[in-house]
Amino acid sequence: MRRSNVMTLLLAAVLVMAVALAGCGNNAGNSNADAGNGGNSGTSGNSKTDGNTGAGDKASGTTDNGAAGTGNAAATTDIDLSKHVNLTMYLIGSPARDYDMVLAELNKKLEKDLNATLKVNWVGWADYGTQYPLLLASGEPIDLIYASTWTNFYQNARKGAFMDVKDLAKKYAPKSLAQITPDFYKQTELDGHLYAIPSEFYQYGDMGYIVRGDLMKKYGLTSIDNIDDYGKFMDAVVKNDPQLDPSGDISSSGGLESYYANSQGYYGILSSQFSPFYINMDDANPKIFNLYETDGILDYFKKMKDWGDKGYWSKSILSNKDDKMLTEGKAASKLHNQDSWSGVYMEHPDWDVQFYLNSKYTYKTQAMQDGMAVPASSKNPERALMLLELLRTDRSYNNLLTYGIEGKHYEITADNKLKPLDLDGFAPDGYCSWGFKAPELRYDVVGTPPNNAEVRQRLADRARENPYALFTPDFEPVKNEMAAVTNIVQQYSFPLNYGYVKNPEDGLKTLQSKIKAAGAEKIMNEMQKQLDAFLAANK
Amino acid sequence: MNKHGVLYELRKNRTLFLMALPAVLLVFLISYIPMAGIILAFKDYRFDLGVFGSHWNGFENFKYFFNSGTGLRVTRNTILYNLLNLITSQLFAVMIAIFIHEMRGKYFKKVSQSIIFLPFFISWTIVGVFVYNIFNYETGTLNSVLKALHMAPVNLYESPSIWIVIICFFNSWKWVGYTSVIYIASILSIDSECFEAAEIDGANVFQKVFYITIPSISPTIFIMFLLNIGRILRGDFQMFYQIVGNNGQLFDSTDVIDTFVFRSLLTSGDIAMPAAATFYQSVLCFVIIMAVNGFIRRTRPDNALF
Incomplete structure (x- = not known):
């Protein structure tokens, strides 16, 4: 009796420990990885010796291939590629159905050019x-990662x-470095350091209303010019097509709040998620304010309650x-930018999807709207930059990750436009290829919305010089205060925004x-101080 | 050689110590070495300087936690949830263990035990999807059933208090099979002569359960209770995050330390501040487990852990 009791307790202890260990496993993994940072020198030393053993074969292999004329041979001759490396790249979104196929194709080339294999997460x-x-x-260890202002670059x-x-x-991605225009360089630079390579591309961006044009016609609506018009559209959806979700919104977007602020001409000066701090663009001497203390906000929240x-x-x-x-046919609209709009348009041409502007002003997108960065944890920054160079300057590489495989996912028409062949397999420009967007390598896509140019013009018409673009x-x-505010916004303002x-x-x-x-006051005072200093320095 | 010295102990029980060595090493490796990371809680962490190179900044990292009074609320929630979960899941586990033990049909017993065990293998992510699809207002199962019965649909996402029940329910549902295994083993170890003697004396099923089974497994219950109380300040992040997500309406009654810290800091990418919160949890856990164990040692010396 006594003995079996001990056995039971032992079993209990073992089972509980197993759970505890499983739980700890994650934590331990994290801290190990941290420790790995500190001990970097040790590990890389090891791998160097490893690589040396088989270096002879490999090295001759690469030079042969280089000589075969991939076009990049010149740039890589004085760089040691003898050791094969695995590169890890992180992108945002979800991959195309055929992304693995495209990546395999890219890796075939990459193997030859850089003696590297790319994995995309x-x-x-x-x-x-x-x-x-x-x-x-x-x-x-991550070698390349998509970076942007909206990922808090x-x-x-x-x-x-x-x-x-x-x-x-300078050594590994010279062409890309040369491509960065002075104003973009200045915007990306932080305290004299260049932490990312911005894609050399800008447009006048706006978050607007992406709505189904066929439904607009059905309801007899002609245009959406403001939030109230959007409300009319949603109202018509509720009355006529109750099976559709009128707004198709997702939880992380926080509702129409930023739409409201932008339509008033407010500008989110801190460019941080969940921040209620804005300035008024019409104000010559900008004063940072809290959106929730402004006059119209109560009416806006009341409207949201009603809606x-x-x-x-x-x-x-x-x-x-x-x-x-929206794309799955469950919703009638979506709140996003003009790029999302063309994506949806091309996927469902029969819906005649339209894009309507919302903001009072549009601004030239910032340099770090899109870019690629090499995280500090990268073990192969040289090879990562060389890959980025290829993605930005070599058409064959850029095309693969931007448009897929030629002949399978797209073809180039006689008038040098791109015709997508398999939108489900790989939709053009749909998979976070924005970080290495290269204007001179881009194609106009057949089947993009016919009024694309017109929308672009309308966006440009509202454009305004943004003196705060460089304010970081x-x-x-x-x-501490930002952390608290972030939490409060999610807890108290999201429910208000959804009524x-x-x-x-x-x-x-x-x-x-x-x-x-x-601590909103403290944040505003500190930020105002920084803003004033910034403005004084950039007079 | 000193008969009470460490070396004498080591020599005398060398086989036992050798057997324990792998476990001791593992605990040392997984639980003690990472403890050095505690210093992060007092540092201004930078990715490039690393854990040991970053500069000290005193209690700066703890401030956000107590800044707006939320820290105390989530601490309260965490403790209450864990107590509630502890009591419900252990209670159900004991009940189920007794039911299964009293079952006679061999196959029925095995099948029902397996079915009860099954939820343990379902990840919280999947459970989160279940929950959303059961309770969402427009297309959820619950409301579809209510509508089919011509009753008014309910919006559970508006009533925070009901989520205490939902969370406790899913927690028990997921863990009860697992925990009951321990109790079943414990019941099986009770000398069958006790039951036979009781039967001869004319005891019914309930009397057997209350006078033999429960007193016999009470040491196991105490051990389980003690082991779990050590985790009382650790909110099961997976469970809360997957079931509740970023739904601000429910935070008042569903926010625990782990979800609060996660949400506050998700945009800042600062890892020293969460480290501070974890440190706070660990210190409180330590105090609680020492206090509870001390109490049990005083009242029931046989059942204390140490």
Whole structure:
């Protein structure tokens, strides 16, 4: 009896330990990876000796291939490619059905040119806000990563997440470095360091309304010029096509709040997610303010309450993670930019999808709207930059990741346009190839919306010089307050934006007091100080 | 040689120590070495300087946690949820263990035990999808059934308090099969003569359960309770995040330390601040486990862990 009791306890202990260990496993993995950072020199030393053994064969192999004339041989002759490396690239979104096939094709070439194999990992749209910083923090070796203002490039760069590629690029990606125009270079540069290579591409961007034109016609609506018009459209959807979700929104987007702010001519000066701090572009002496303290905001929240009650979006939207509702025919519209619009248009030409502008002003996209960075954890920054150089300057590489395989996914028409052949397999420009967008390598796509040029013109008409494009706030002095505000916004303002709060007046009051308690004043004062300093320096 | 010295102990029980060595090494490797990372909580971490190279910054990293009073709320939530989960899941596990033990049909017993065990293998991500598809307002199973019965649909995403029940339910559903295995083993180790004697004395099933089974497995219950109480400040992040997600409406009653920290810092990418929160959890866990163990040692010395 006594003995068997001991055995039971032992079994209990073992089972519980197993669980505890399984739980710890993750943590331990993380901290090991961190430790790996510190011990970098040791590991790379090892791999060097490893590589030496078989270097003879490999080296001769590469030079042969180089001589065969891939066109990049000249650039790579004085660079040691004898050791085969595996490169890891992280992109945002989800891969095409045929992405593996395209990647295999690319790797065939890459094997010859750089003696490297590329693996692409994806960070999903619904989770990029959370996963992306974790990736950088985990210390997992990543060689190339998509970087942008909306992935908080500057904040991450300030914390040393990326490698300074200024000097490396001179040797390993000289053409790309030369492509960066002075104003883009200045925008990307941070305290004298170049932490990313921006794609040399700009447009006048706007988040607008992507709506199904066939439905517009059916409801007798001609245009959407503001939030209220969009409301009319959604109302018609509810009345006529109840099986469709009118707005097709996803939980991470935070509703129409930024649409409201942009339509007022406000500008999100901190370019940080979940930040309610704006300046008014019409103001000559910009003063940073809290959106939730402005006059119109209560009316706006009341409107959202009304719309939410009328069923313009799901009552469970905050838990919804489906971001393909429009393309899958479950929703009637979507809130996104003109690029998403052409994507949807091409996928469903019969819907005659339209794009309507919302913001009072549009701005030239910033340099770091799109770019690629080499994370500090990369073990092969040289090869990573060489790959980036190929992606940016070599048509065959750029085409593969941007358009897929020629003859299978696209063909080039007689008038030098690109005709997609298999949109389900690989839609042009659909898989985060924006980080190495190269204007001179791009094709106009057959089947893009016919009024594309007109929309572009309308965007340019609203364009305005943005004196704050180069302002990159340093959050270090107020990081505690920012963390608190980020939390408050998600907890109290999202439900208001979707009209889930029974009494918007009380809801707004709670939000205001919580934000205040979280230290909004301190953030605004600090940011105002930095902004004033910035403006004084750039007079 | 000193009869009470460490060396004497080591020599005398060398076989036993040798047997324990792999486990000790593993614990050292996985639990003790990473503990050095605690210093992160007091540092201004930079990716390029690494854990040991970054500069110290005192208690700066702890501030955000207590800044707006949320820290106390989520600490309270975490403790209450864990207590509730501990009690419900252990209670159900004991009940199920007893039911299964009392079952007579051999196959029925095996099949039902397997079915109860099954949810343990389903990941929280999948459970999160279940939950959304059951409870979402427009197309969820629950509301479809209600509508078919001509009843008014309910919007559970508006009523935070109901999620306490939902979360407890899914937690028990997932863990109960696993925990009950321990209790079943414990029941099987009870001397069958006790049951036979009781039967001869005319005890019914309930009397056997209350006077023999439960007192006999009570040491196991105490051990399980103690082992779990050590985790009382660790919110099961997977569970809360997958079931509740970023749904601000429900935070008041569903936010635990882990989800709060995750949400506050997801945009900043700062890893020193979450480290500070974890440190806070660990210190509180340590205090609680020492206190509870001390209490049990006083009242029931045989059942204390150490």
